[in-house]
Amino acid sequence: MLSLLLEREDAFLSGEEISRRLNCSRTAIWKHIKELRKEGYQIEARPKSGYRLVYRPDRVAPEELKPHLRTRSFGRRMQYQECVPSTQLLAHEWAKEGAEEGSLVITEEQTDGKGRMNRIWHSPPHSGIWMSLVLRPPIPVTEAPQLTLMASVAVTRTLRRETGLDVTIKWPNDLLVGGKKICGILTELRGEQDRVQYVVLGIGINVNVTPDFLPKELESIATSLAIEGGRTFQRPLLIAAILKELEEVYEGYLDHGFEPIRILWEEAAGMLGRIITAQTPEGPRRGEAVGLASSGALLLKTEEGTLPVYSSDIQI
Template structure:
């Protein structure tokens, strides 16, 4: 109950657009006593919110700390299901681990795990994702898609299209997709997407779509190896971004893409992915568990595999490390 009061209180203060609201008006809108409003305002102040109180005028929100707590996300949500259930952690080893546990316990579709900091953030093939505190979006989304197991690779491509769309919409930066799970700006990695699932035979029990996005990281503070391959939205824009607003936009695009996929299939996702990929038409090297292949990246097939035209013919690549001349992203 206390959390829902806080959520509604912050929503009301944000909606007032920094104008004063009387304690009586806030009490009426939130649905609790003025004494309860005062108590929650004091708690918010202790967490870094600056709320001005003026006799005969009331309260107004002056400053919001950059947090991705539920009370900061909810006022911006435009979704039906995605992000409506949130587990928020100040610190965690990995949001993927927490999301797997929650999914096994019966978490609803669209539930998310979000953290301010990860100690063991996971990328593809067991790599560590650099996740410094309060600088990025470290999130895992739980899905329960009614699709065959063989279609699971579609979801990574769907997520990359949706996240790219949200980043480009809010920043107008030239975000490109690197197959299958990275987003690049000027050849450097700004986001990684990791899709994991649990299922048996041809049935999917649940899917966890994890993402790590470098939002407000100061690249100058990164280790040298990371500066060479990665970037952040703040570094590219020259200004910080409100993370909760961006997160809500990502969830809106993700839900829209997911519902469209369930209704219309993979073809629209495939087409948009190919338009936004920075790799098609380029000569690349794909290092797979079966060996390395060099050739021209042509398109995706209906299964989500990258078709590579080599001297030996067209090779479908399902999982690989991709290298090409225009890429400096490596793996973060």
């Protein structure tokens, strides 16, 4: 029903045509119109003219996303729910059941969103992009961390292009604007021996989150595209653009390896050349962030020499 109304844009669509194309009764049409209105759509009904879509709420449901998709596989199979505990958990379940590569879980709100190291990810309703993508890359388990860096590059390139904001990458999985976090990327995998069985790539972006929705403890370290850009953004358009860029960068990674990703990551990183402290298992290490190793490890120039950092919290 919604797809038909979207086809006509501002024009009326007769009940007769809707009935014919959907093979349903006038009573069923009216029932579906009522359901759409409950979702926030404003639909004008005029005798002898039919129905016309007047207003569309900002939703990330499949019927809103699919008209904008330009991908071959990413997002073509989709699970959507208004509210879920975590898209990561649902994507893991789907992947175990055999979900194809590119399958997407997306929601309007998470009640138990996950960040790195099991931190809570704040996911207010109808204001962000909260999604998880199933990947099945033919790579060794040891190379799986490179996928986080690959996704960071793809999302950064998209957000810079679509918003005009100076988005930078903070190793290993954060995107920043003005030093504050606007996006987190979480990569989780299931492997067998030396091969990856599947990867769940979670992406959380504060899009139209307002200061009122940011907890007090996050005000100094987190922001949103709307706060920084001074305007709201259409989430379905952003999601479609991200999936297109991510698919292209991912395919390039599979074809050409990590080296092109490493170069692009270093160009987009906002922390290189700066003094940082890395909290490593061996204790804190302080030095200058100088680049990425071929493995994806962060290279830290210290008084003891240049050290690779594989897993760490970073303070700039």
